[in-house]
Amino acid sequence: MGKRDYYELLGVNSNATDDEIKRAFRQLAKKYHPDVSKEKNAEAKFKEINEAYEVLSDPNKRLNYDQFGHMGTNTNSFGGFGNGGFGGTADFENIFSGGFGDIFENFFGGGKKQSGFRNQPIKGENISASVVVTLKEQMFGKTVKLDLNIDKKCESCEGTGAKDPKKYIHNCTTCDGYGYINIEQRSIFGIIKSQQPCPDCKGRGEVITNKCSKCKGQGHYRGKEAVEIELPKSIYENQQVRIREKGNYGLNNGSRGDLYLEISVKPNKYFKRVNDDLHLNLPISYLDALLGAEIKVPTFDGDVHLKLPSNTKTNSIFNIPNHGFFKSPTSSKRGDLIVNMIVTIPTKLSTEEKTILQKLKNSSSFKITDDFYENL
Incomplete structure (x- = not known):
């Protein structure tokens, strides 16, 4: 297929x-450049317009093209990278100056010395820990004491990593103290410039010639730190609680990382949380259930007296308001305590108790009526 005009x-x-x-x-270059274009076959179209521009922007090549067409040109399929063709550094910057050149500068660094990576504060890494609490502690919150194993800022060198910061810290000669180096690569699009952290100073812009013996030049070391943390009230099991700046220390005076606490709750034999309510299965005497009584209901706020009516059955529900979980860690409103009565039957009876119960059994109140059997 022949070339287009x-x-x-x-x-x-x-x-x-x-x-x-x-x-x-x-x-057209803005539209079809492969690094910025979403057009289909953008790379092929960019090659075509680049080849056309290489010829038509050169007076001698344009004259030959006007006289002899494609046979009068000596370009390859995409133009050269020498002084006469598009792709040389001078032509490349000239064509895109004031417009598309800014885009290339963002892509490839532009070759200008800027602040770069030098001594930029780096936030410390986050850490995690797990905490086990009781149901009551989950409801009201708790002060937790932890011994964390973290990266601590070295006190000997004040985080600089040098035995004496005034004597043994110097500008990196590889990057001239900028913390990064410029990289130039030739490609079909010309000379592409990029930046990367300096391999010698790791982006700090400085090198240490005599390192601190305690931290080995790192500026931090692994050590224990005791912390006290206030767990909020009414948190949920398996919820992560974030405590800011209790993690590892950062480099170059960067802020500390965060601590993430994973909360587990010990199982409780009688109480159970359901949303904001607290549920209690409460064993009661069969005599109290039968005759009625005033009983004490244990709660996380202390005992509450409850009047139990006669003939209370198993799974009878009683509601005690405002004795459940808080609606939120910052709220004073609470859910309810839902009490489920469980009537218990004794497994052992004394001779006197058996005699009394036998007399009750023979009374009419404890007999099943004949009507029940007649209607079966």
């Missing part, structure tokens, strides 16, 4: 001026 590719006529050709190419 170069003027047609750039969308200009054969009498177009140099400025018109340059403007047309810049617009």
Whole structure:
């Protein structure tokens, strides 16, 4: 398949001026450059317009093209990288100056010395720990004491990593103290410039010639730290609680990382949390259930007296308001205590108790009526 006409590719006529050709190419380059374009076959289209511009922007090549067509050009399929072709550094920057060049600078660094990575504060890493609490502690919160194994800031060198910061810290000669180095690579798009952290100073811009013996030049060391943490009230099991700046120390005076606590709750034999309510299965005497009584109901706020009516059955529910969990860690409103009565039967009876119960059994109140059997 033959090549398309170069003027047609750039969308200009054969009498177009140099400025018109340059403007047309810049617009198409913005549209089809593979690093920024989402157009289909953008790379192939970019190669075509680049080849057309290489010829039409050069007076001698354009004259030959106008006289002899494609046979009058000596370009390859994408142009060269020498002084005469597009792709050389000077031409590349000139074409995109004031417009598309800014985009390339963002992509590839632009080659300018900026603040870079030098001594930028780096936040410390986050750490995690687990805490086991009782149901009551879950309801009201708790002060937790932990011994954390963390990266601590070295007191000997004040986090600098040097035995004497005034004597043994110098600018890195590899990056001239900027913390990064510029990389230039040739590609089909020209010279691509990028930046990366300096391999010698790791982006600090400085090197240590005599390291601190305690932290071995790291500026921090592994050690124990005792902390007290206030767990909020009414947290949920398996909830992560974030405590800011209780994690590892940061580099270059960066802030500390965070501590994430994983909360587990010990099982309780009688109480159970259901949303904001607290449920209690309460064993009661069969005599109290039968005759009625005033009983004490244990709660996490202390005992509450409850009047039990006669003939209370198993699974009878009684509601004690405002004795459940708080609606939120910052709220004073609470759920309820839901008491489920469990009537218990004794497994052992004395002779006297058996005699009394036998007399009760023979009374009419404890007999099943004949009507029940007749209606079966």
